[in-house]
Amino acid sequence: MAEQGITPRDQDFSAWYNDVIMRAELADYSPVRGCMVIRPNGYGIWELMQSGLDGMFKETGHQNAYFPLLIPQSFLEKEADHVEGFAPETAVVTHGGGKELEEPLVVRPTSETIIYAMFGKWIQSYRDLPLLLNQWANVVRWEMRTRLFLRTTEFLWQEGHTAHATDEDAQTETLLILGLYRKFAEEWMAMPVLTGAKTDSEKFAGASRTYAIEALMQDNKALQAGTSHHLGQNFAKAFDVQYQTASGERDFVWSTSWGVSTRLVGGLIMTHSDDKGLVCPPKLAPIQVVIVPIWRKDEERDSVFSAAGEVEADLKASGIRVKSDLREGMKPGAKYYEWEGRGVPIRLEIGPRDIADKQVMLARRTGGKDPAPLAGLAETVQGALEEIQQHLFSAALARREARTRRGVEKDELVEMMNGDGGFAYGGFCGKEDCENAIKDATKATIRVLPDEEFQSKETPKKCAWCGETSQVEAVWAKAY
């Protein structure tokens, strides 16, 4: 046994999750409590996520900017709900250069406040709107309990902040981003998500409305994978961000904020990986193809290495992220295990027999191994990568649907949430009392009030808890 084993999912999902991260060398615990080190394999996934998302933001007219890490404490206190939500979890700098600061500086838990302070300077006219900014940054939230990628004290994310002339424009923006997040989750991460609005009790501190994408993990718990907030005029009023309209009046801007974080990496792991280690969707795999040469004698090694080099160059030329594993003194089987653990989607084995037959063996991380002719190999591999991407999405979608129940009433909701979990659709009267009662009884929360596309054909008539008239359909689940 070369390395320690991975705890099976059905034995202990949390242990499995940590084992996969360690085996794939995605991250490691750091000397700082609650903070992780993102290792090259994990950071490579994040970089690909960044690049995919960044492209979408720019295509839709957003620009990147950067604001300070440190925020005057008084800024955070200007918006009542915001301070209430974030004050308990901030890290505060009280000293600098050996002296106590006149005003403490908060390490940003999110950047609304400092950004609106600047928006106030930059926005005078309706001609300055919309202002569409995004920043890639780190933030700090002093959480009580942390988990690698899912909740760390410091985490990496992007936060978009936009200002608009009208409520409608801000609403359109909020939903545009929600749609981008969904597209990214589904097309890049192969992770199906529900979209919808949050209830008041789950919405962002300071927002008028919060929308989210929610995914179902393999342990049937939900993961909030991204949020998009309509902030109304709350922050504009707190920071006095006004503009002059075309007709000459003054008005506060309407604004939005939205973000996804390194938590997405955790979602990716828990959506696709198996008991052998990470399974990475090809679009986000830092290494999409690994070439493992096989040989006995020296002269075989030479010819196999040269064949591997040609295949590598061929695939690279087609834009495939490929690596040759030329390490000597390591048997092929050992390499297979290592690359499987790291989630590389495709492995190409090249030995003397393959060279003689003008082929390679193509093994998929998701199962199956077949010969593939050298002629047209790049196209074959490209096709296989696309199939794997598709297959992962379909499998995840099927898993979610198998764990989804619609039209649940009290008994089924309780049984499901206290049992195997999953997404439970049911009627909701809209009262916070019912929401809380369900949470107390099952630890489940309303993940979203689903968008039309996800709503049930038969609209629930009664609240799943109290039985009174339902105002809206809700989706419950236990969540990370």
Add this chain to the structure above:
RNA sequence: CGGGGCGUAGCGCAGCUCGGUAGCGCGCCUGCUUCGGGAGCAGGAGGUCGUGGGUUCAAAUCCCGCCGCCCCGACCA
């Protein structure tokens, strides 16, 4: 902060009950033989036993304090 587990070599652990010169597996280094699913043999390097105090001729082991980590809950992206 409450409950549970744990700190001994890079990693995973044994040793602790009953005190007496620190051990195993993996990994690492060197060499030879191997190589189509986790290689074998030989030699070798590597440890203030989390930390501070106490008991003792003698502490990884017994006693007291502290620190840290993981898991489950409350808080949350």
